[in-house]
Amino acid sequence: MLSLAGKKAAGSTRAVGSSFVRQKHTLPDLKYDYGALEPAISGKIMELHHKKHHQTYVTNLNVAEEKYAEAAGKEDVKGEIALQAAIKFNGGGHINHTLFWEGLAPTSQGGGSGPSGALQSAIVDQYGSMEKLIGNMNTTAAGIQGSGWAWLVKNTETQKLDVLTTPNQDPVIGKYIPILGIDAWEHAYYLQYNNVKADYFKAIW
Numbered sequence: 001m002l003s004l005a006g007k008k009a010a011g012s013t014r015a016v017g018s019s020f021v022r023q024k025h026t027l028p029d030l031k032y033d034y035g036a037l038e039p040a041i042s043g044k045i046m047e048l049h050h051k052k053h054h055q056t057y058v059t060n061l062n063v064a065e066e067k068y069a070e071a072a073g074k075e076d077v078k079g080e081i082a083l084q085a086a087i088k089f090n091g092g093g094h095i096n097h098t099l100f101w102e103g104l105a106p107t108s109q110g111g112g113s114g115p116s117g118a119l120q121s122a123i124v125d126q127y128g129s130m131e132k133l134i135g136n137m138n139t140t141a142a143g144i145q146g147s148g149w150a151w152l153v154k155n156t157e158t159q160k161l162d163v164l165t166t167p168n169q170d171p172v173i174g175k176y177i178p179i180l181g182i183d184a185w186e187h188a189y190y191l192q193y194n195n196v197k198a199d200y201f202k203a204i205w
């Protein structure tokens with residue numbers, strides 16, 4: 001279940017991802033068991049999603065970065081350009097899933113509870129209530145064509161919250177800071193919810 005508990009304010013998410021220091025990315029451990037989010041998300045989905053899907057993004061990101069370093073070492077600009085799509089896709093997949101796991105928690109660890117403090121105030125101020133924000137995010141997520149993500153973000157220009165989507169594995173970048181993301185790829189729900197993704201979006205909260 002998604003958890004906004006402990007989020008102090010919009011924009012409190014820490015940065016995740018690669019740096020310019022070349023080191024291998026690794027699959028982050030989850031802070032809960034695969035079955036701990038049942039019945040909202042089955043243990044089988046969680047295990048496959050984490051061990052297989054997320055691991056594949058990590059593996060392919062490491063491969064792409066290694067090839068990129070080789071191309072850069074040879075001043076092969078064409079080669080560098082050709083690798084950018086793979087770095088964006090797999091790097092985005094690694095960042096997005098890392099944020100996703102951090103945004104989920106079993107009820108015993110605060111999952112399903114609402115936010116407090118400044119974030120709660122901002123949600124009520126902008127959306128009227130947590131329930132209305134959930135409705136907004138779920139409608140937005142349901143409207144994604146193909147694969148992508150729905151996000152609650154902080155807009156650093158307006159200092160307001162926004163709900164937006166990113167396609168494929170595009171991460172949240174630029175003026176937006178991600179607070180909470182919902183994976184709207186079929187691999188996140190299909191084994192349990194089949195084609196009724198609206199039920200997955202409801203249950204995940």
Ligand SMILES: [Fe+2]
Pocket residue numbers: 049053097183185187188
């Ligand atoms: Fe996913």
